[in-house]
Amino acid sequence: MAEEDNPKEVTVAAVAAETSDEFVQDAVPEKIDANDAEQTESNGQLEVASGDVDNGKTAAELLEEDIPWIERFKQVFWTYLPLGFVAFGGPQAHVAILRDHLVVQRNWLDEDQFTELFAIGQGLPGPTSTQLVVSTALARAGPIGGLTAFFLWNLPGLIVLTVCGVLIATFVDENNPPWYLIGLPPAAISLVFKAFYGFGKKLDKLGIILCLISSLVAIMINGSRPKIDPLWSQYIYPSMLACGGIVSYLDSIRGTDVKIFGKIRRVPGKPYGTYKSASKGWDAESDLLMRRIGIPIWVGALIWIVWAVVLAVSVSVVGRMRRNGETPNQYLEIFEVMYRIGSLIFGGGQVVLPMLQTEVVPMWMKKDAFLQGLGLAQSMPGPLFNFSSYLGAVYKGVPGALVAYLGLFGPGVMLIFGMVPFWARLRHVKWFKSTLNGVNATAIGLVGAACVILWEGAVTTFADAMVFTLALCLAVVYGIGAPWVVLTGGVFGAILHKDALGLGQNEWCSLGQDL
Numbered sequence: 001m002a003e004e005d006n007p008k009e010v011t012v013a014a015v016a017a018e019t020s021d022e023f024v025q026d027a028v029p030e031k032i033d034a035n036d037a038e039q040t041e042s043n044g045q046l047e048v049a050s051g052d053v054d055n056g057k058t059a060a061e062l063l064e065e066d067i068p069w070i071e072r073f074k075q076v077f078w079t080y081l082p083l084g085f086v087a088f089g090g091p092q093a094h095v096a097i098l099r100d101h102l103v104v105q106r107n108w109l110d111e112d113q114f115t116e117l118f119a120i121g122q123g124l125p126g127p128t129s130t131q132l133v134v135s136t137a138l139a140r141a142g143p144i145g146g147l148t149a150f151f152l153w154n155l156p157g158l159i160v161l162t163v164c165g166v167l168i169a170t171f172v173d174e175n176n177p178p179w180y181l182i183g184l185p186p187a188a189i190s191l192v193f194k195a196f197y198g199f200g201k202k203l204d205k206l207g208i209i210l211c212l213i214s215s216l217v218a219i220m221i222n223g224s225r226p227k228i229d230p231l232w233s234q235y236i237y238p239s240m241l242a243c244g245g246i247v248s249y250l251d252s253i254r255g256t257d258v259k260i261f262g263k264i265r266r267v268p269g270k271p272y273g274t275y276k277s278a279s280k281g282w283d284a285e286s287d288l289l290m291r292r293i294g295i296p297i298w299v300g301a302l303i304w305i306v307w308a309v310v311l312a313v314s315v316s317v318v319g320r321m322r323r324n325g326e327t328p329n330q331y332l333e334i335f336e337v338m339y340r341i342g343s344l345i346f347g348g349g350q351v352v353l354p355m356l357q358t359e360v361v362p363m364w365m366k367k368d369a370f371l372q373g374l375g376l377a378q379s380m381p382g383p384l385f386n387f388s389s390y391l392g393a394v395y396k397g398v399p400g401a402l403v404a405y406l407g408l409f410g411p412g413v414m415l416i417f418g419m420v421p422f423w424a425r426l427r428h429v430k431w432f433k434s435t436l437n438g439v440n441a442t443a444i445g446l447v448g449a450a451c452v453i454l455w456e457g458a459v460t461t462f463a464d465a466m467v468f469t470l471a472l473c474l475a476v477v478y479g480i481g482a483p484w485v486v487l488t489g490g491v492f493g494a495i496l497h498k499d500a501l502g503l504g505q506n507e508w509c510s511l512g513q514d515l
Contacts, residue, residue: 126412183493248438
């Protein structure tokens with residue numbers, strides 16, 4: 001699924017405007033004064049007497065307070081159940097679909113509340129659209145509602161990619177892929193190029209520099225064997241993300257007064273990047289939706305501690321076994337790789353590809369199998385993180401798929417649950433938003449590196465190059481959706497296959513060798 005905009009700096013309004021031609025903004029309910037006689041809901045004829053009305057509450061809030069939890073849970077179930085089957089098009093489309101269903105059609109949230117929940121996902125590792133699904137359902141029906149929505153959102157893609165992974169590992173020869181899969185890798189890579197273009201064009205001057213540096217470093221790591229072990233990426237990539245955030249923060253305070261060693265001093269110069277002011281956040285004391293979440297601050301802190309402990313223990317255990325020359329349990333290895341990556345990726349989607357490719361190729365599978373699965377994942381509804389189930393299934397069957405799925409999604413889901421109680425305060429902090437600018441730009445550079453690294457394995461013949469060119473044109477110029485781009489690439493590749501027309505079968509680099 002192509003991701004066209006900066007995954008952590010996209011406004012809800014812009015996302016919705018780009019993805020949907022017709023979104024009707026619902027009016028914000030008018031406040032009810034305590035002196036009003038009564039308010040009647042048009043569809044339910046429910047009357048609110050003046051004596052029961054609190055100052056500052058909306059009619060919608062007063063009516064919602066009377067809905068039992070079980071009814072709200074049923075609403076969550078039946079609302080999110082079909083969304084997992086129609087959520088094509090990447091995170092931009094996902095956000096627009098959720099806004100249409102939750103804000104416009106059902107009025108569960110107003111625009112500000114939806115934007116606040118969307119902003120939570122922007123500031124955390126993991127798939128942003130999935131975190132938005134979890135947080136909106138969490139705000140409606142508590143933790144159980146959030147978990148239910150998460151599984152409903154991912155279920156179709158999880159099932160299809162797991163089955164495909166098992167079948168490909170069992171019946172497909174990695175060295176001789178069948179004709180019906182030959183066009184998927186170049187078509188899938190075209191969507192990665194489209195995503196990088198969409199991300200990059202929104203970067204400011206500093207962001208472009210950080211993006212370029214991280215892209216060059218990632219390409220160098222993958223092209224410097226044996227001097228640089230590609231497994232070093234598990235340390236270098238997060239270090240680059242942290243450095244990008246620090247550079248962005250230091251740039252943001254240029255020309256401002258800061259407190260240094262107890263004295264107020266003006267930092268010389270002007271910011272090279274562009275920074276937005278921090279949002280006011282919501283009022284956690286009076287917002288009905290936030291009270292419904294039902295997660296106190298101490299529980300949120302505990303969730304963060306659990307996340308950190310699991311990350312530290314899994315990384316240290318697997319690392320120690322490798323240093324001692326021991327072979328880790330394969331399922332533990334799958335979980336450690338996926339959980340570590342899921343804890344470090346702030347861009348989700350395409351940004352996760354270079355890390356996954358470095359970790360699983362060629363240890364778990366050959367590059368052709370990786371790219372075939374990527375093409376399938378791009379054509380499925382739901383988040384691209386569902387690709388983890390395919391990778392796990394190819395390596396270790398259905399159990400491997402489930403372990404990989406829980407490992408990659410786990411950190412993002414845990415952190416969204418733990419972050420909500422703290423978010424109202426954190427969004428007041430300007431340094432947090434400025435730091436995210438650098439983290440985002442550095443993560444986008446990894447997408448650019450993925451374009452270069454994955455191109456080598458996806459485009460090996462002139463036929464592959466033709467498929468790539470067609471798919472990229474359909475995706476970028478005509479705005480065709482990802483499923484149709486991948487399907488068209490697959491059909492075109494099959495037509496050009498050596499067992500069909502047999503056109504364009506010369507190696508891509510053979511022309512230069514013959515001259």
